[in-house]
Amino acid sequence: MNKDLIQALSGGLIVSCQAYAGEPLYGSDTMAKLAVAAREGGAVGIRANSPADIAAIKESLALPIIGIWKARYDDSQVYITPTYKEAIAVAEAGADIIAIDATSRRRPGGESLADIVKLLRSEYPHCLLMADVSTLDEGLQAEVMGFDIISTTLSGYTEYSPQQKEPDFNLVEELARRATIPVFAEGRIQSPEQACQCLLLGAHAVVIGSAITRPEAITKKFVDGLTQRPELVGKE
Template sequence: MSVLERLRGGLVVSCQTVDGGPMDRPEIVAAMARAAVAGGAAGLRIEGLENLRATRPLVEVPVIGIVKRDLADSPVRITVTAADARALIAAGADIVAYDGTPRPRTDAREDILAAILAGGALAMADCADLADGRAALAGGATVLGTTLSGYTEETAKGDAGPDFDLIRQFRGLSAFVMAEGRLNTPELAAAAIRAGADAVTVGSALTRLELVTGWFADAVRGGR
């Protein structure tokens, strides 16, 4: 069964800890990944080469790899160089996700996409809008993610909900559609599938304990 068929109709868990937090250690990320698979995750999204190297030998499900970098002159953070893409493939990523927007970064998005394809992995474009998806498909990407909708200057609109419209638009492109972004309840994840997503990625609500604890702590304080 192909990587995409194994992911189709399933949940991908993004095992990303809070940067610099007490859980930001490769062995903890790997344990999170194993727990996610035990709970029924069809795939994983892992950030960072050390985290990927710690996780890959312990799981058999497909893994989407990314490297995040903070650039001084660009808001782009997700797999900003072709070298990072190649390193992720060497570390065992089945799919490499990259920022599919046209915003400037260290290497052009086209060069990063080309490096992923040359390395034999599938490419996932983290997109903000329909134009990003079309450009990614034209370049050879296989998976379109709604990851960056609401997180670029052009798409920021203060809406706390998922972008179901973009899911539907991507469905019309006949791509493998990965719903991602602000899908923080089981009901929203199910709604993304109904909107046309092939799979759903959930991260913060499952793996960022500090953030989720804050949601509950604020609710409890507000309920006094």
């Protein structure tokens, strides 16, 4: 494990800079600028989606990058770096950490997660591997497989994990207590207070995306709040 890289992220904020086709901020140049802005605000790392975005961000700043590549396959619900093909593309683009869906769901083409980990260890030993999980059992199994980091990213995104609006504090706490590798808290973290709570529960670092880098979602949150108070709308 790259202990220096892990230490550099300790107690810090990692900002997820992602946008989808059709959204106003979509595009690698925009994502790179967003990543630079996050660095200026004190982020210690960036999470980015797709080889193009990873490469553009890598050229723009020196922070560690957690790379993913979201891809949909008809035969699987797994979409975060679902196959070995996406994983090696992420590595080749310059990611320092490769994040992979490590849930127990069937992978596209019936690929084995353990085999993907073994191949990446052999071909890209300089990259750390992060397991995006949704449950305690998945996290502990990921450690056995050889992942370097566990992240709570997918809690609430599998049908068998807690469906809640708040961060999965219980999962963060249990993983931090039982795993011997670093645990990153990610998913539905909406405030500095919630981020601090994750660190207090044992998270090594906190990853936040939508609450920082998706202005349409942030704007909607405010608009929804205003519409719930109709007497204030239009008041000067």
